[in-house]
Amino acid sequence: MATKRNAALARHKNGNTPxxxxxxxxxxxxxRAADSTGTPKGSLILVGGGEDRQDEMHILRExxxxxxxxxxxxxxxxxxxxxxxxxxxxxxxxxxxxxDVVHVPVADRDAAFDPAVVDTLKSAKVIFFSGGDQVxxxxxxGGSTLCDAIRKFYEGGITLAGTSAGTSCxxxxxxxGGAGDESHKVGNSLLMAPGLGLMTNVIIDQHFAERGRIxxxxxxxxQNPRILGVGxxxxxxxxxxxxxxxVFGSGAxxxxxxxxxxxxxxxxxxxxxxxxxxxxxxxxxxxxDVFDLATRRPTSAKPGSVPPEQARNGxxxxxxxx
Amino acid sequence: MATKRNAALARHKNGNTPxxxxxxxxxxxxxRAADSTGTPKGSLILVGGGEDRQDEMHILRExxxxxxxxxxxxxxxxxxxxxxxxxxxxxxxxxxxxxDVVHVPVADRDAAFDPAVVDTLKSAKVIFFSGGDQVxxxxxxGGSTLCDAIRKFYEGGITLAGTSAGTSCxxxxxxxGGAGDESHKVGNSLLMAPGLGLMTNVIIDQHFAERGRIxxxxxxxxQNPRILGVGxxxxxxxxxxxxxxxVFGSGAxxxxxxxxxxxxxxxxxxxxxxxxxxxxxxxxxxxxDVFDLATRRPTSAKPGSVPPEQARNGxxxxxxxx
Numbered sequence: 001m002a003t004k005r006n007a008a009l010a011r012h013k014n015g016n017t018p019x020x021x022x023x024x025x026x027x028x029x030x031x032r033a034a035d036s037t038g039t040p041k042g043s044l045i046l047v048g049g050g051e052d053r054q055d056e057m058h059i060l061r062e063x064x065x066x067x068x069x070x071x072x073x074x075x076x077x078x079x080x081x082x083x084x085x086x087x088x089x090x091x092x093x094x095x096x097x098x099x100d101v102v103h104v105p106v107a108d109r110d111a112a113f114d115p116a117v118v119d120t121l122k123s124a125k126v127i128f129f130s131g132g133d134q135v136x137x138x139x140x141x142g143g144s145t146l147c148d149a150i151r152k153f154y155e156g157g158i159t160l161a162g163t164s165a166g167t168s169c170x171x172x173x174x175x176x177g178g179a180g181d182e183s184h185k186v187g188n189s190l191l192m193a194p195g196l197g198l199m200t201n202v203i204i205d206q207h208f209a210e211r212g213r214i215x216x217x218x219x220x221x222x223q224n225p226r227i228l229g230v231g232x233x234x235x236x237x238x239x240x241x242x243x244x245x246x247v248f249g250s251g252a253x254x255x256x257x258x259x260x261x262x263x264x265x266x267x268x269x270x271x272x273x274x275x276x277x278x279x280x281x282x283x284x285x286x287x288x289d290v291f292d293l294a295t296r297r298p299t300s301a302k303p304g305s306v307p308p309e310q311a312r313n314g315x316x317x318x319x320x321x322x
Numbered sequence: 323m324a325t326k327r328n329a330a331l332a333r334h335k336n337g338n339t340p341x342x343x344x345x346x347x348x349x350x351x352x353x354r355a356a357d358s359t360g361t362p363k364g365s366l367i368l369v370g371g372g373e374d375r376q377d378e379m380h381i382l383r384e385x386x387x388x389x390x391x392x393x394x395x396x397x398x399x400x401x402x403x404x405x406x407x408x409x410x411x412x413x414x415x416x417x418x419x420x421x422d423v424v425h426v427p428v429a430d431r432d433a434a435f436d437p438a439v440v441d442t443l444k445s446a447k448v449i450f451f452s453g454g455d456q457v458x459x460x461x462x463x464g465g466s467t468l469c470d471a472i473r474k475f476y477e478g479g480i481t482l483a484g485t486s487a488g489t490s491c492x493x494x495x496x497x498x499g500g501a502g503d504e505s506h507k508v509g510n511s512l513l514m515a516p517g518l519g520l521m522t523n524v525i526i527d528q529h530f531a532e533r534g535r536i537x538x539x540x541x542x543x544x545q546n547p548r549i550l551g552v553g554x555x556x557x558x559x560x561x562x563x564x565x566x567x568x569v570f571g572s573g574a575x576x577x578x579x580x581x582x583x584x585x586x587x588x589x590x591x592x593x594x595x596x597x598x599x600x601x602x603x604x605x606x607x608x609x610x611d612v613f614d615l616a617t618r619r620p621t622s623a624k625p626g627s628v629p630p631e632q633a634r635n636g637x638x639x640x641x642x643x644x
Contacts, residue, residue: 183531183555183574183606209505212534215574218606233505233596252505252537252596256604263622265608274555274574274608278620282578282604284505284540286587286596298600300585 041157043241044199048206048251049131049164050234053092059237059249063128064096066159070125072098077106077140078132078165085130093128112144121149126159129166135176137169138195147196154198167206167232170198175220180211184219187271192220199240202293205231208254221258222266222277228296229256244292247285257281257296363479365563366521370528370573371453371486372556375414381559381571385450386418388481392447394420399428399462400454400487407452415450434466443471448481451488457498457515459491469518476520486528489554493517493526497542502533506541509593514542521562524615527553530576543580544588544599550618551578566614569607579603579618 043066051059064072074089076082086103093101102120104127111117121127127150129137141147154160160170168174177191178184192203205217208231221229232238233251247253257280258264264277285291288301365388373381386394396411398404408425415423426442426449433439443449449472451459463469476482482492490496499513500506514525527539530553543551554560555573569575579602580586586599607613610623 181532181534183608209534209537210503212503212531212536214536215531236596250596252598263620265622274558274572276574276606276608276611276622278605278607278622280604280606282602283600284598284602285600286505286598289598298585300587300598300600 039242040155042154043159043239044154044170045159045161045237045239045248046167046170046199046204046232047161047163047237047249048167048208048232048234048253050207050210051163051237051249052235053088057092057096059235060092061096062237062239062248063126063159063161064093064098066161067093067098067100067125069099071100071102071123072126072128073102073104073121073124075104075106075127075129075137075166076132077104077129077137078134078169079130079136080132082107085132089128089130106140106146109140109144112141112146114146118146118149121146121153124153124158126161127153129160129162129169131164131166134165134168134174134195135193137165138174138193141169141196142194151196151198160198164206167204169195171195171202171204172197172200173203173220173227175203175205175216178213178216178219180207180213180216183215184222184275185271186266186268186273186275188216188219191216201226202228202230205229207234209233209252214254214256217254217256218258218277218280219266219275221256221280222261222264222275225258225261228293229258230254231256238291240293243294244290246290247287249287251286253285253289253291255283255285255291255296255298257283259296361564362477364476365481365561366476366492366567367481367483367559367561367570368489368492368521368526368554369483369485369559369571370489370530370554370556370575372529372532373485373559373571374557375410379414379418381557382414383418384559384561384570385448385481385483386415386420388483389415389420389422389447391421393422393424393445394448394450395424395426395443395446397426397428397449397451397459397488398454399451399459400456400491401452401458402454404429407454411450411452428462428468431462431466434463434468436468440468440471443468443475446475446480448483449475451482451484451491453486453488456487456490456496456517459487460496460515460517463491463518464516473518473520482520489526489528491517492520493524494519494522495525495542495549497525497527497538500535500538500541502535502538505537506544506597507593508588508590508595508597510538510541513538523548524550524552527551529556531555531574536576536578539576539578540580540599540602541588541597543578543602544583544586544597547580547583550615551580552576553578560613562615565616566612568612569609571609573608575607575611575613577605577607577613577618577620579605581618 076085079085082105174195176193203220205213217229231254236249236251238245262279283298290299398407401407404427496517498515525542527535539551539553553576558571558573560567584601605620612621
């Protein structure tokens with residue numbers, strides 16, 4: 001497969017008119033496909049991992065519903081066991097009424113330059129990234145024809161969904177390490193990597209309350225307060241569309257806004273010193289609440305706008321939780 | 323012992339001049355003992371649990387140093403194994419140079435009305451509450467002659483120290499439950515109990531980052547934004563004196579100020595709905611930083627004011643942590 005990749009890269013380098021399968025990835029076209037403000041026409045559904053797969057499955061049902069009778073593609077690149085992951089989601093999405101579910105394993109970087117793989121996605125209404133390790137996604141897809149195609153499809157109007165690592169990979173910069181359950185140390189700043197960049201000015205973290213990750217997300221935004229920190233709990237999603245997101249599911253979404261931060265020691269050279277940061281603004285959003293990414297302001301759900309059964313997970317609804 | 327308690331309560335009820343051992347608890351005297359502003363002359367050293375007991379022991383060394391050659395009393399009321407706890411701290415405080423270390427087990431509520439127990443504490447320069455279950459402390463000491471005596475000694479100038487449950491019990495209202503590692507649900511509001519009230523307008527939580535407790539502390543302050551939330555990491559302490567506290571130790575202290583909160587759904591009647599709260603102010607303080615409880619403002623440590631070896635725990639200093 002290396003030849004395909006090299007050929008694609010060579011074409012790119014030489015500036016020749018690319019053949020049809022690479023033409024699908026032109027950034028100029030992508031820009032035209034987006035609306036006049038440059039805002040993508042598509043939606044992102046970013047899940048904090050641990051979505052309910054047994055009971056009401058509100059989140060996966062929402063993802064499945066976006067296929068609207070068309071194709072839903074599952075990218076399992078994040079997983080070390082892609083076949084098991086595919087079998088799981090194929091079953092679930094079939095169960096939720098999607099007939100055309102296809103697998104896009106992206107087993108290596110060459111696959112991300114394979115025109116046949118891009119073709120598989122061309123007719124998809126939804127592309128779903130399953131969980132695992134986000135660096136497995138970005139190291140294979142980053143800068144590939146496949147990644148550019150996915151961006152174009154999203155800008156043109158399809159839904160990109162992801163869970164866990166499949167969520168983290170969407171942002172401009174992604175967290176790839178840093179212990180939960182401890183406060184941030186000044187020297188922990190390097191545990192980040194460039195993401196796919198489908199959502200800019202944001203760092204997204206997942207399994208948020210469950211893995212006690214507020215320390216590492218605060219550490220990330222302290223590096224650069226331009227970046228908004230968004231932490232998504234398990235069985236919880238943000239649905240991003242037109243520069244705003246709405247919260248969906250049973251848990252909370254934490255927005256950390258350090259733009260008005262008055263002091264931090266994060267640039268000091270004492271790496272094992274615990275980080276200080278003063279005057280961070282924190283919002284906690286739950287189902288139905290909306291956040292405007294441009295104005296950085298939350299809006300509460302209208303009373304009664306969220307059916308109670310959509311705001312809790314299946315197990316809780318069934319009384320399994322105390 | 324029940325007779326002692328009943329006698330003390332009866333005296334209190336009848337308004338008779340109490341005998342000398344209960345006179346030590348008069349609130350009027352306590353007020354006089356405090357300075358003219360009513361601010362206690364003593365200090366609190368509140369530790370988030372898990373203080374280093376093997377290496378540099380910076381925090382226990384600070385507690386020990388407050389004894390200044392005098393008595394240090396250990397109250398093990400929080401523990402189900404008070405003798406083991408006593409043996410541990412006796413050894414540690416001896417090791418740190420305190421010769422007069424005494425044990426005050428407070429094995430039951432009667433002990434908290436025993437004049438002999440109060441007498442043991444009369445000459446103490448430091449009273450240290452070990453960890454366990456904070457309700458074991460408050461259910462025995464709350465409203466007792468012992469508790470009033472401790473308050474008076476503190477107002478008069480001694481140091482009260484506590485770790486873990488021994489820290490939680492100091493505040494006006496204390497958290498006694500609520501899972502870490504999940505976001506707060508609207509209906510979780512009852513997992514609080516009245517504390518000893520030695521620190522007012524504050525709820526203190528401990529083992530903070532380590533047990534992912536920001537969700538429950540946010541839930542607590544959302545109930546009443548007058549209350550400031552203070553979350554203390556393990557091997558970390560706040561030293562409270564004159565309406566301000568300074569951070570000491572290897573971890574962080576989180577201050578959650580909801581006074582400017584713009585919205586919360588916490589008073590809604592849908593108990594299993596996840597809590598929303600917008601516009602919370604969050605400060606993270608590390609060693610040397612100071613917080614003014616009256617103005618609710620943090621001040622950063624002066625550069626170089628904290629020796630590096632005091633800002634990290636022994637294990638980290640020894641390279642045991644990655």
